[in-house]
Amino acid sequence: MKVTVFGAGGPVAAAGIKSLEREGHELLLTDISEETLKQYEGVHRTAAVDITRYEDVLNASSNAAALVNCTVLRDKFPLAFQVNCRGAHNVMRAAHASGVGKVVHTGPIQYHSGHVTDYASDFHLSDNIPPRPGMSLYLLSKYLGQEVCRLYAERSDIQVITLMFSSIFSPNQVHQRSHGRMLATAIVSWDDLGDSIALAVAAGPLPNRFELFHIVADLPHGRVCVEKAKRLLGWQPKDRFEEMYVREMDRSPATSA
């Protein structure tokens, strides 16, 4: 399948590209920074694309069967809105104009940043609860982009799969200090995240044209539900980060006594 990846120079896309390559997709990798695309030269087609420029996005979308939007900007105002919201709008318009049937959108889980009105103190959060991004520049601008995707999906023939994640690690990156301490609500490994992107690209028809999925490791703390991605995408996270929440029993006071 011909797949265009936006924001291909970033780490989330890198994880996805690894999995997409394995599935044999024909990739067009785009990023605003040509420097970040050099690693793919000679392996895949690459193109410089500014996600805030519709013409760029449209050109990169023609002939694609699926678009994967991994672009993000977190902390620069107003550029965060231009990349995260206007960029998402450009991707959806380009998909619509080019007859692309599928968009895979990526972004952060938007409701446990810890402000008083989000769901930071709730449990068993399902994929479909209304986002509460608060006034975080990053979360709010990504939320608006996600809303644009939802509206396009619901009012056109484009299937949009939105993958939501939070803290991404490699299991071997977990610092010794974190052993025995669960520090994040939602952790996932780069490899598992990459697999979810490839599965989203390959997914057949889903119950709704717009579907949100938590992409989070199987964690025992009961905070975030991950059943939907397993059921509808066939995603099975392999890395469980046990060292972050399993104590070393031979070091417990009772054992030493």
Added chain:
Amino acid sequence: MNALVTGGSSLLAKAVARHFRGQGWGARLVDAIPCSTEGEWEQTDFLSPDANAELLRQCSVLIHLFGFHGSGGGTEDANGAYLDQLTAGTYSLLQSAKDNAVEHVVAVSSFDVFSGYPECYRISESWAPLPVLEIGPLAQYLAEEVCRHSARTLQLDTVLLRIGEVVIEEDVVEGAQNPLWIDARDVAASIWDACTKPIRGHEAGHAYGSNPWRVYHLVVPQENERFATGKSLHYSLQFVPEHRFGWASPEKEAKTS
């Protein structure tokens, strides 16, 4: 006391300034993408946090007429700028409003945010917006979302008014009729009321506090109206327009039948 009015080049902004000044307030009119060159408004850029901070420094009310900002002419660049002003610009204005201890925000949007629903539905304030995929309705919906999340997160008292086509009753062409006509002077009076009338009844909340986000539809009462006005009539705002375009109100008809 001072109010900052955005969309300052619009007919509505002029009526708002006149009303507030008539009550002894100051009113400053600003616009980023003007829809007219006439009047006293000042050019600004809502993407500039410094400019917004300066504008709101001595204001106790922000009247954000984002539904009545100019759209810039319909080119690709103009549409992008319009989207940025309504999303990032609204975000920055509201952050500045909070920083400057602004007491009330009145945001004025339009019924275009419901343009995706079939005409046969009667839509109340509690319905979810469903804009068509055009830049105007879409950008207005996103601006509403920024206001909603700002009210919740920053606890900034915010009233959202949705209205139809703003006119002056004496200026409308005899014979022509638009059920969504609303006189600019009535909207201006309701904006004043939104800032000054006490919150009462159900909206006053209870021991846990009141909701800082209120939504009202402003429509001249008429038979078989498309946009229900129960909240604006019966809740705290108690909107009763003076200018009724000679239409028989449902109450009068009920009495005569």
